[in-house]
Amino acid sequence: DVVMxxxxxxxxxxxxxxxxxxxxxxxxxLHSNGYNFLDWYLHKPGQPxxxxxxxxxxxxxxxxxxxxxxxxxxxxxxxxxxxxxxxVGVYYxxxxxxxxxxxxxxxTKLEI
Amino acid sequence: ELQLVESGGxxxxxxxxxxxxxxxxxxxxxxxxxxxxRQRPGKGLEWVASITWNGGHTxxxxxxxxxxxxxxxxxxxxxxxxxxxxxxxxxxxxYCAKGGVAxxxxxxxxxxxxxxxxVTVSS
Numbered sequence: 001d002v003v004m005x006x007x008x009x010x011x012x013x014x015x016x017x018x019x020x021x022x023x024x025x026x027x028x029x030l031h032s033n034g035y036n037f038l039d040w041y042l043h044k045p046g047q048p049x050x051x052x053x054x055x056x057x058x059x060x061x062x063x064x065x066x067x068x069x070x071x072x073x074x075x076x077x078x079x080x081x082x083x084x085x086x087x088v089g090v091y092y093x094x095x096x097x098x099x100x101x102x103x104x105x106x107x108t109k110l111e112i
Numbered sequence: 113e114l115q116l117v118e119s120g121g122x123x124x125x126x127x128x129x130x131x132x133x134x135x136x137x138x139x140x141x142x143x144x145x146x147x148x149x150r151q152r153p154g155k156g157l158e159w160v161a162s163i164t165w166n167g168g169h170t171x172x173x174x175x176x177x178x179x180x181x182x183x184x185x186x187x188x189x190x191x192x193x194x195x196x197x198x199x200x201x202x203x204x205x206x207y208c209a210k211g212g213v214a215x216x217x218x219x220x221x222x223x224x225x226x227x228x229x230x231v232t233v234s235s
Contacts, residue, residue, distance in 0.1 A: 039221045041157070048207060048225035049149075049157065060223060092157055096220040100171035102147075102159040 002027050002098045006091075006105035013112055019080040021108045023093035028073045029056075030097075037097035040069055040078045043107075044089035052091075053078065088112055114138035114224055116208050121229030128198050132229055134191040134208030141189040142166075145211035145219045148182060148193050150204035151228075160206070161193060165215050176202075195231070203233040 003026040013019045029036045036056035043049040051060040053069035056076060066081040080087060093105040120132040134146070148160040161182040162171045170182050181194040191208050205228040211219030 035220075037220045041222075043157070048227050049209075049222075050225065051212070051221055051223045054212060054221035054223075060221075090156075094157075094221075096218075099218065100159070100162065101173050102162075104157045104159070107156040 001101055002029075002095050002103050004093055004095055004103050004105040006093060006108050009106060009108055011108055011110045013080075013083045013110060015085055015112060016082050019083050019087075019110065021078045021091055021093075021110075023071075023076045023078070023105050025074045025076075025095050027098055029076075029095050030073050036072050036076070037095060038069075038071070038076050039094045039096065040067075041092045041094060042087075042089050043092065044086075047089075049092070083110070083112070085112055116210060116224055116226035118206065118208050118226045118229035121206065121231045123232045123234060124198055125235050126198060126200060126233055128233075129194070129196040130198065130231060132193040132195065132206055132208075132231070134193075134226055136189050136191070136210065139210070139224075140214070141184075142186045143214040145216060146182075146184060146191045147209045147211065147219070147222060148191075149207045149209055149222070149225075151207070152201070152204040158204075162219070163191070164217065165211070198231075198233050200233050203231060205230050 040053040041049045057069045090107040118134045147162045163182045179197045207228045209222035210224040212221040212223040
């Protein structure tokens, strides 16, 4: 199975400041079609997980443009240009290329 | 409104069975693959099972293979997870999730999640 490794696991941030989360996979997530099968999800307290970024860099519907995804192959990054209080929660990366199984990173807890 | 609502969780003894349900609304249920993802207490997200949009193919995590069965009913816009031989390690909040692309042979993201239903396994 593909192992997803996130860092850091805890991320204290100041509102208005940028934040960055790294996700590395044990195998390349680059499909022959040129897309990276890597997604980012945010799990806010008391709410269901929500899709933020799909195929490495595509923002999901309704996701603010302060969120961006980048990377290719085995190294990926989620960036928040200016953190807001509503961004607190646990962020997960997930790979879908070598599925089943779909595998998630351990999660990164963003705290203000 | 796009929505997934899970139900059927509860307290069950080790070795027991439980059937989870998930009703979808606000989208054409028949067109999308569906998935179950769980979160054990204090842990991260773990994929459990998937079923294609037409029900023709299912997949399972090794940890539940042979014990859990995923199915769907288009007439009821419903997804199910039949769980048997439950173990202590199956205790978790179970989410259903919708695949992101209609009629896809495989889903590469989950764009809608329910609020989950809690399964407690204890003697």
